[in-house]
Amino acid sequence: MSDLIDDPREGENAPEFSVTELSGAIKRMIEGEFSHVRIKGEIGRVSFPRSGHIYLDLKDDRSVIAGVMWKGVAARVSTRPEEGMEVVATGRLTTFPGQSKYQLVIEDLKPAGVGALMAMLEKRKAMLQAEGLFAQELKKPLPYLPEIIGVVTSPSGAVIRDILHRLRDRFPRKVLLWPVAVQGEQCAKQVANAIDGFNQMTPGGSMPRPDLIIVARGGGSIEDLWGFNEEVVARAAAKSDIPLISAVGHETDTTLIDFVSDKRAPTPTAAAEIAVPVRLELLAWIEEQGARLTRGLEQGLRQRDQRLRDVARALPRAENLLQTPRQRLDAASDALPRALQAGVQTRRVVLFEKSGSLRASSLTRLIETRRQALGRRSDRLTPVGLQRDITRRREKVADLSRRLADAGTRQVQTLKDRLTGLDRMRETLSYTATLDRGYAVVRGDGAVVKSTEAARQANALEIQFADGRLTVGQDGTPTPPPPVAPKSTPKPAAKPKPKKPASPEQGSLF
Amino acid sequence: MSDTPVEEMSFEAAMRELEQVVGQLERGDVELEKSITLYERGAALKARCEAKLKEAEEKVAAITLDGNGTPAGLTPVEGM
Numbered sequence: 001m002s003d004l005i006d007d008p009r010e011g012e013n014a015p016e017f018s019v020t021e022l023s024g025a026i027k028r029m030i031e032g033e034f035s036h037v038r039i040k041g042e043i044g045r046v047s048f049p050r051s052g053h054i055y056l057d058l059k060d061d062r063s064v065i066a067g068v069m070w071k072g073v074a075a076r077v078s079t080r081p082e083e084g085m086e087v088v089a090t091g092r093l094t095t096f097p098g099q100s101k102y103q104l105v106i107e108d109l110k111p112a113g114v115g116a117l118m119a120m121l122e123k124r125k126a127m128l129q130a131e132g133l134f135a136q137e138l139k140k141p142l143p144y145l146p147e148i149i150g151v152v153t154s155p156s157g158a159v160i161r162d163i164l165h166r167l168r169d170r171f172p173r174k175v176l177l178w179p180v181a182v183q184g185e186q187c188a189k190q191v192a193n194a195i196d197g198f199n200q201m202t203p204g205g206s207m208p209r210p211d212l213i214i215v216a217r218g219g220g221s222i223e224d225l226w227g228f229n230e231e232v233v234a235r236a237a238a239k240s241d242i243p244l245i246s247a248v249g250h251e252t253d254t255t256l257i258d259f260v261s262d263k264r265a266p267t268p269t270a271a272a273e274i275a276v277p278v279r280l281e282l283l284a285w286i287e288e289q290g291a292r293l294t295r296g297l298e299q300g301l302r303q304r305d306q307r308l309r310d311v312a313r314a315l316p317r318a319e320n321l322l323q324t325p326r327q328r329l330d331a332a333s334d335a336l337p338r339a340l341q342a343g344v345q346t347r348r349v350v351l352f353e354k355s356g357s358l359r360a361s362s363l364t365r366l367i368e369t370r371r372q373a374l375g376r377r378s379d380r381l382t383p384v385g386l387q388r389d390i391t392r393r394r395e396k397v398a399d400l401s402r403r404l405a406d407a408g409t410r411q412v413q414t415l416k417d418r419l420t421g422l423d424r425m426r427e428t429l430s431y432t433a434t435l436d437r438g439y440a441v442v443r444g445d446g447a448v449v450k451s452t453e454a455a456r457q458a459n460a461l462e463i464q465f466a467d468g469r470l471t472v473g474q475d476g477t478p479t480p481p482p483p484v485a486p487k488s489t490p491k492p493a494a495k496p497k498p499k500k501p502a503s504p505e506q507g508s509l510f
Numbered sequence: 511m512s513d514t515p516v517e518e519m520s521f522e523a524a525m526r527e528l529e530q531v532v533g534q535l536e537r538g539d540v541e542l543e544k545s546i547t548l549y550e551r552g553a554a555l556k557a558r559c560e561a562k563l564k565e566a567e568e569k570v571a572a573i574t575l576d577g578n579g580t581p582a583g584l585t586p587v588e589g590m
Contacts, residue, residue, distance in 0.1 A: 143522075144520075144521065144522035144525075145520075145521045145522060145562065155572055155587075160590065161590050164568075164570060164590050167568070168568055171566055172566045172567055172568035173566075173567075173568065174567070174568075174569045174570075174571075175568075175569070175570045175571070176571055176572075176573060176584075177570065177571065177572040177573065177587060178572075178573050178581075179572055179573070179575070189579075190579065193579050197573075197579075197580065197581055201581075206584075207573065207581055207583075207584060279563055279566050282525075282559070282563055283560070283563055285525075286525075286528075286556055286559045286560055286563065289528050289529065289532050289552075289556060289559075290552075290553075290556045292532045292535075292536060293528075293531065293532050293535060293549060293552040293553065293556065294549075295536075296532060296534075296535030296536040296538070296545075296549075297535055297545060297546070297548075297549040299536070299538065300535060300538045300540075300542070300545050301542075303538055304542060
């Protein structure tokens with residue numbers, strides 16, 4: 001026996017199915033068994049493809065069931081599935097044999113109880129708040145006295161009646177009622193549409209645009225009021241250019257629209273009270289203002305009148321006011337001519353005193369005095385002194401030049417005397433004097449002959465005596481002496497040679 | 511005192527100014543000439559307010575919607 005191929009054993013009678021047969025059997029069984037189920041669970045992954053169908057997972061802590069909501073159902077169901085939402089789904093199970101899968105075809109989807117609803121509401125609220133839709137700056141002021149009030153509510157029921165009654169009591173106005181379903185699946189869509197519709201109307205048209213909108217609904221369960229918690233309603237209310245009062249449910253109910261409306265009224269009746277002032281009170285107020293107006297004017301006039309009287313009374317009489325100045329004027333005008341005369345008189349005296357001393361003789365005297373002083377001074381101003389001075393200087397110059405001449409003459413004489421003395425001394429000391437005593441000087445060829453040798457060599461000898469010179473040749477013949485020069489000392493004639501050697505001995509003679 | 515003609519004023523604006531005018535007149539610190547002008551203005555404002563108050567007329571109409579939920583007309587609503 002091989003394990004590789006199926007080989008039914010003897011006695012086995014289990015039938016064999018094809019895959020399709022089995023799948024078909026499973027499908028029949030599941031769809032038969034679970035043709036209508038309600039499942040409570042948390043929504044897991046949700047997707048909204050363009051087809052309009054909604055695919056979502058329902059899960060609890062251990063298991064997951066895939067679900068689908070066909071387009072038609074999705075449009076009808078008021079709860080929009082969101083991930084994490086606790087829901088109760090109603091539907092049937094179906095299989096998809098092609099992929100061995102099964103899924104829940106959802107026919108209705110509702111939040112699982114109040115807790116789940118509130119959690120969802122909180123989530124929406126947080127989202128819209130983050131978008132700034134609740135900001136106080138977006139709140140528009142309500143008109144003090146609206147001309148036309150648009151009311152969004154159910155046409156039947158107590159709410160519109162309450163609002164109209166209260167408006168009638170306070171201040172009858174024109175009211176435009178936009179009928180909507182205030183609960184159920186259509187509620188949110190219709191309310192949002194109504195708010196948008198009112199905003200699209202034109203002021204003064206055939207359907208005139210209201211200047212105030214009231215969105216109202218009576219009390220009910222949270223499910224009943226749920227339409228007013230829908231995002232679409234909240235967004236429409238926030239977008240509305242017309243101021244909007246929300247009045248949904250009782251005072252304790254707070255719906256999402258209350259956060260975005262410009263004013264929240266606890267009840268529809270209260271909304272009517274907020275919407276309009278009380279006409280009779282206003283009329284009374286107007287009357288009162290009118291009375292105060294008249295009274296104010298009258299009082300103003302009365303006060304002025306009174307003040308005028310008071311002031312007029314305090315005003316002094318004109319004559320009294322003028323008496324004192326008039327007296328002063330009189331006194332002054334009396335004093336005026338006197339004062340003029342006195343003034344002239346005073347000045348005249350002063351003039352007289354001044355002019356008394358102002359005579360021509362005194363001026364002449366003054367001139368005379370000055371002239372004398374001038375004369376005295378000009379007397380002193382003569383050339384005598386100067387001439388005397390010049391003479392003195394001239395004499396001094398003559399004296400000095402005389403002294404200079406004398407000094408010169410004296411100097412020359414002294415020098416002349418000294419020269420004479422010296423010359424005498426020279427004569428005394430000269431050899432010529434020796435000649436007188438018999439000595440002679442022998443010269444040969446102009447030079448003094450001091451030796452016989454020199455005499456022998458000389459061509460001619462000249463002998464100088466005291467009374468003249470004598471020239472002798474080599475032969476010893478004298479030559480006539482040359483004419484004696486007219487000198488004070490004639491040249492001694494040349495002496496005979498023997499005499500000559502005596503000359504050197506002359507020194508010893510002295 | 512605003513320059514807006516009284517005939518064009520809203521009820522609320524007329525009311526507010528009337529109140530101011532009355533206050534000014536009552537204080538009595540305006541000149542005589544001006545107090546008379548003020549009084550005249552106040553009287554006109556009061557008349558305007560009264561006229562607006564007389565316009566109190568109840569008229570209720572319901573909007574009829576067509577199949578798409580857009581307004582198609584108005585129907586008077588009686589007896590509510």
